[in-house]
Amino acid sequence: MRPVRGQICLAMALSVLSALAGMAALGFFAWSINALLVRPDQWPWFGMGGLLGSTIASYALRLIAFDQSHYGAFRLETRLRTRLATHLARVPLGDLQGIGAGGLAKVIQDDVKSLHAFVADSTPLYARAYAMPVASAVALCWLDWRLALACALVLVAGVVMMALAMRGRSDLTRRYNTAREAVSAAVVEFVQAMPVVRTFDTGQATFSRYRQALDEYLQILVYWYRSASFNLRFALAILNPLTTLTVLLWLGAWLIWRDSLAFSIWLTTLLVGAGMAEAMMPLMSLAHMVDKAKLSIARIDQILALAPLAEPPGRGLEPANADVRFESVNFRYSPDGPAALTGLSFVAPAGSITALVGPSGAGKTTVARLIPRFWDVSAGSIRVGGVDIRELDHDTLMRQVAFVFQDSFLFTGTIAENIGLGQPSMDRGAIARAARAAQAHDFIQTLPSGYDTQVGERGGQLSGGQRQRITIARAILQDRPILILDEATAFADAENEAALIAALSVLMRGRTVIMVAHRLSTVRDADQILVMDRGRLVESGRHDDLLADDALYARMWRNYERAQQWTLHSAAGECPGMTTVAIATGTERLI
Numbered sequence: 001m002r003p004v005r006g007q008i009c010l011a012m013a014l015s016v017l018s019a020l021a022g023m024a025a026l027g028f029f030a031w032s033i034n035a036l037l038v039r040p041d042q043w044p045w046f047g048m049g050g051l052l053g054s055t056i057a058s059y060a061l062r063l064i065a066f067d068q069s070h071y072g073a074f075r076l077e078t079r080l081r082t083r084l085a086t087h088l089a090r091v092p093l094g095d096l097q098g099i100g101a102g103g104l105a106k107v108i109q110d111d112v113k114s115l116h117a118f119v120a121d122s123t124p125l126y127a128r129a130y131a132m133p134v135a136s137a138v139a140l141c142w143l144d145w146r147l148a149l150a151c152a153l154v155l156v157a158g159v160v161m162m163a164l165a166m167r168g169r170s171d172l173t174r175r176y177n178t179a180r181e182a183v184s185a186a187v188v189e190f191v192q193a194m195p196v197v198r199t200f201d202t203g204q205a206t207f208s209r210y211r212q213a214l215d216e217y218l219q220i221l222v223y224w225y226r227s228a229s230f231n232l233r234f235a236l237a238i239l240n241p242l243t244t245l246t247v248l249l250w251l252g253a254w255l256i257w258r259d260s261l262a263f264s265i266w267l268t269t270l271l272v273g274a275g276m277a278e279a280m281m282p283l284m285s286l287a288h289m290v291d292k293a294k295l296s297i298a299r300i301d302q303i304l305a306l307a308p309l310a311e312p313p314g315r316g317l318e319p320a321n322a323d324v325r326f327e328s329v330n331f332r333y334s335p336d337g338p339a340a341l342t343g344l345s346f347v348a349p350a351g352s353i354t355a356l357v358g359p360s361g362a363g364k365t366t367v368a369r370l371i372p373r374f375w376d377v378s379a380g381s382i383r384v385g386g387v388d389i390r391e392l393d394h395d396t397l398m399r400q401v402a403f404v405f406q407d408s409f410l411f412t413g414t415i416a417e418n419i420g421l422g423q424p425s426m427d428r429g430a431i432a433r434a435a436r437a438a439q440a441h442d443f444i445q446t447l448p449s450g451y452d453t454q455v456g457e458r459g460g461q462l463s464g465g466q467r468q469r470i471t472i473a474r475a476i477l478q479d480r481p482i483l484i485l486d487e488a489t490a491f492a493d494a495e496n497e498a499a500l501i502a503a504l505s506v507l508m509r510g511r512t513v514i515m516v517a518h519r520l521s522t523v524r525d526a527d528q529i530l531v532m533d534r535g536r537l538v539e540s541g542r543h544d545d546l547l548a549d550d551a552l553y554a555r556m557w558r559n560y561e562r563a564q565q566w567t568l569h570s571a572a573g574e575c576p577g578m579t580t581v582a583i584a585t586g587t588e589r590l591i
């Protein structure tokens, strides 16, 4: 709360003043009743005026206190979200993947919101819940110590019962939250996996995981209720103002009967004592809110504690040209995980095309993702224009490199916004020119709102090939000297592929291109082909040289050529009752 501490302290102080004004109102009330009883013929103007004034003051102060705490909470919420977002942008992607999109969204949304609720609603109540009993106790002692003592005994009994009810609460709160999170995760999985699940079963398997999570949640709730319920109810009964009132009523009546207490004092203690017990009541729900806030704080801290990627001290260097050099690069996704890359060295000269090929899991995508520093290398270095990428400012590196990935990500927004991403000053003409070069203009024109069409969440309204061409248009507009293509034609169908290859050839012109490709047809004309296997570079050269070497690449090429000739035979003859449906959209692939 440090950034808004002043405002929250003010809110708490105002809340205490409001509680004191409330107590003063009770005093004026008792004074007026007593005055009326003593002199029924005279209207107690002073007491009545005081009552009105202090009641208005109490309400006004309370209102301002909550205003202040809410404004403070809004400021805190914005600051925290901004801080989290800025921090996340500098943390290695691998760490974020470990937490998962759901977990991150929960911290940024729910945890920050629960802190907001705590700061906005609880802080004034907290101050009041502590100040009121203390102020009441002082007032009661001043009025009559015997009645004050009786009140204190009731209160102590109530607090002891409350402490018993809340024993082990932290552990239970933690278990409760874990169970609740498990339910949320199971729901998300159930919903997200629906398209996949439905093709295998009716959702029973995933649903049973959801039900199991629900059962565990229910068990904890029942246990919590049972274990705390007696003590809790007893505590609530004791702290109920009626209990204090009854004790004060009987004791006061006895003292009056013995002529050792004035009626006016008795009346005032009844009013103040009842308020004292009542002020304690919110402490229990506040304790729960504090626990929740603590858990949220712990999760927020966990994210803020993730070490960001190292930034160069002072101003970073500028690359001399657009070549990319890997020098003895070793890389593991986690410190104790297997090596994804081992001793990888190569140079992609400025303006040349380098293709990465190799069997699945060879490390091709890893190479592509290390260049924009999604992760940092474990050993060795990657240099752009002669400078280690760790010594380049993040912005400088981003100005050098453009990416077109297989799972091209579009943001919720219009097509124009997606093409012009990161370049808000770009005008419509430039966006349309980039879209034309990316062969995307024609299909965009057929959409109902053209460039203003909303692409839907993650670009869900568009086909894979269309999304890809929008990403290519974005890369053309960015006009950066180095281009990383990862499976850029993966989603293309026959018609799309021709458009995509035309778009890519515009994009690749004059740039240093590093492309990951499965379909060997797309790498034939590359200036150099790097053949990878299990994280190592095993061959390199041009297509014809590699074929002549007759090693891994030559084998892959032969397999690839054979695959071109595959046809799908109707299996109906061999497997009665089975219908084979093939939707072929390209000459190379069958989906």
Ligand SMILES: Nc1ncnc2c1ncn2[C@@H]1O[C@H](COP(=O)(O)OP(=O)(O)OP(=O)(O)O)[C@@H](O)[C@H]1O
Pocket (backbone or CB within 6 Å): 094, 097, 333, 334, 340, 358, 359, 360, 361, 362, 363, 364, 365, 366, 367
């Ligand atoms: N995020 C990750 N966390 C941990 N290990 C990973 C991660 N991504 C990839 N790997 C592992 O690193 C190795 C190289 O993977 P990579 O995706 O780079 O291979 P690839 O050659 O691109 O494969 P493919 O052609 O199938 O896409 C694999 O063993 C893979 O299991």
